Amino acid sequence: MSVPVLKHAGDLLARYDVLISDVWGVVHDGLWALEPACEALMAFRARGGTVALLSNAPGPSQQVAGLLDAKRVPREAWDRLVTSGDVTRALVAQSHHRLVYHIGWQSDRAVFDGLDVELTDEARADIVVATELNDYRTETPEQYRPLLERFAGRGLPFICGNPDLVVHVGEDLLPCAGSLATIYEELGGTVAWAGKPYRPAYDLALAAAAEARGGRPVEPGKVLVIGDAVRTDLAGARLMGFDSLFIAGGIHRDETMRGGEVDPAGLARVLDGLPVRPIAAMGALA
Template sequence: MSVPVLMEAGALLARYDVLISDVWGVVHDGVLALDPACEALMRYREGGGTVVLLSNAPGPSAQIAGVLDGKRVPRAAWDRLVTSGDVTRALIAETHLRKAYHIGWPQDRAVFEGFDVEIVGEDEAEFVVATELNDYRKEQPEQYRPLLSRFAARGLPFICGNPDLVVHVGHDLLPCAGALATIYEELGGHVAWAGKPHRPAYDLALAAAREARGGRDVDPARVLVIGDAVRTDLAGARMMGFDSLFIAGGIHRDETIRDGSVVPDGLARVLATHRPLPVAAMAALG
């Protein structure tokens, strides 16, 4: 069974009441907004649909909304924004621990704001929060293995604030905190995953959709997940029982796109082990 490849998404989107859309790779490319995608979402909203952006970005949604503004993603393209940072904050609160070792950019420390949590060195740490690599342009996840081995040997809880393994920044494919969490689990450590494809992220997204719809319930059969990652977006849709639209020109583009168009054989290989299949695929949302 093959997946239909669409050139235009409007008719498909109109079949659904709620879109849960990935952000990086669908709405922007890490540098600037993808205008056709934003225009498609705005048209959908003008027709009465609700758009929840669900991002594995490690910052709280209020912070990431400002980042989207800077990338020229129009506010008219979405109703609500839910991030891994929001889930991370909930997980930090649940630990009841005070001394955290942070891996990631200094600006990611917004996830700790409002908590009685101190950022400490390795020896003092009671738990670990990884939002990104410290410098994902220069570092590789394997460089962290010795540090992660020491934390795992001590049995420290590890919160992964961005479950993505990699992300495109323009034309570069760069590692994310999910790669560190994968190593930590290989070492026998316990990881709490704060984002897609795990249920807490989708529970927050559905709550946001209900709020945007004035409290009306959301029928799972009328929810469409839009995303570019098999491991997170499509797996999350499958776990929740939602339909999905696969954007082939995101992180899998080297396997699925040639000269701007979807390559059927490449698409089939990427989706070979994923069931159920997406309802459709596109090179880019538009």
């Protein structure tokens, strides 16, 4: 059964009370806001809907909100923002480990602010937290394998602060912390995944949406997940029992787009074998 491809999402969105939308690849392209998507979310909110942005960005939501401002994503396009950084903070706080070896950008260290932890070197560490590669433009995940082998050999737990494997930054496809976590699991290490498609991230998003709605409960049948990644967005929607709208022009665009339009054959190949398919697809949210 083929998935319908839409040009405009207004009629579809009107069927829902809450949108849980991915950010990178849907609302912005890594560089600047995608204006038609932002306008669609603002129109949905103007009709009384609630928009919860759910991002696998590794920073805490307060920090990521500032980044969205810098990319010119209007605050009027969303009600609440939940990030992998928020989930990471919760996982670190719940852990009895306090000596953290951090893999990622210096700016990502905001995720540890206010927590009872010490960032330390390889030898002293009793837990590993990866938010990104240290430099995803020049490094590859395989370069980290020797380091990860040493940590796995010691049995250190690993928190993945961004479960995405790759992300588009403009036209470039660059690796994320999820690629490191995958290697760690291959090596026999234990990984806690802080973000989509895992339930804790969606539970936080639902709680945030309910808060934005003045405490009114959110009915599962009135929630639509919007995302561009089969492995995270569509899988998370399936896990939670929510409908989903697939944005083909995001992370899978090399497989699903031809000449700026959704290629039905490519779309079918990407979605083939999924136990639950999205209810519709678009090249870009509009």
